[in-house]
Amino acid sequence: MIDRPQILPLPPVDRARQVTEALATYIDQASLKAGDRLPAERELMAALAVGRSTIREAIRHFQALGVMETRKGSGTYLLKPVSTATIHMPLSLDPTHLRDALLQTLEVRRGIEAEAGMVAARKRTAEDIANIEAKLNEMERVHIAKGSSGPEDLAFHLAIYEATHNPLFGQLLEQMREAFESFWHEPFNRSDFARRSFPFHRTLFNAIVAQDAEAARRETLKILDVVEEDIKEMSK
Known part of the structure; x- marks a missing residue:
């Protein structure tokens, strides 16, 4: 009997990355410009069906990239336009070595x-x-x-x-x-x-x-x- 390779389960979906990409797509399609306010956290949670912590993780990602800022008591604002083509620089390393x-x-x-x-x-x-x-x-x-x-x-x-x-x-x-x-x-x-x-x-x-x-x-x-x-x- 020939041993067949085992089919392994797919890795869990990275929800924060999905939210990041969804936000970038929204910004691009809505033609938001620097200074525009993004939807509130509650609105994003409802629209994307994710929790508050996932939304905040995605926002922190954009903040670290210097494209968004959160103003206390006011909301999150776009500092510069982004799209799915500009939010991630893929890095490739071989995990087997x-x-x-x-x-x-x-x-x-x-x-x-x-x-x-x-x-x-x-x-x-x-x-x-x-x-x-x-x-x-x-x-x-x-x-x-x-x-x-x-x-x-x-x-x-x-x-x-x-x-x-x-x-x-x-x-x-x-x-x-x-x-x-x-x-x-x-x-x-x-x-x-x-x-x-x-x-x-x-x-x-x-x-x-x-x-x-x-x-x-x-x-x-x-x-x-x-x-x-x-x-x-x-x-x-």
Whole structure:
């Protein structure tokens, strides 16, 4: 008897992406322009048959790309026109070769994050410092309690991107996040992955506070060097 390959179930539909695409299509077809107000959350929830959290996730995606802003008590407004052709930059990596995919994304991260650290060190404000420190404190709290941190680590690095006051850094990360996160969630099923990089997040913060761009670059590279070492060691 010949063994036939098993037919695997389809992956769950990404509702947030569907909403993102639906909103982009609506904006395009309605010919909305910069400054126009989008439908309210309740209206979008009813029209798209999704929950509030899904709507807000899609809105956050557009905000990170710099094409929408939410004004408290007023609603969400379009900053620049979009369409389904402009909302997503597909990234292609081979998930069957985890080690290679991780090293490839690391090459991209090394260039972007080292530069972001340097720019943040030069341009950060007192408000930026408070934001980065709050994210770092939360990251450290979770790390001490659990031995690792995931979303908290990302929030720390996003705060540094925001401190550059250059929206392109955040937009690039948002475009790459989906591809990156699919590989970086406990790679090799090791919760201790990159744990040794933990102390360098505090020294990176200190460099940004001191407005020492070269030190910020150096501490960022220390973090990523530890990550690279763990990829190579854990993939043996």
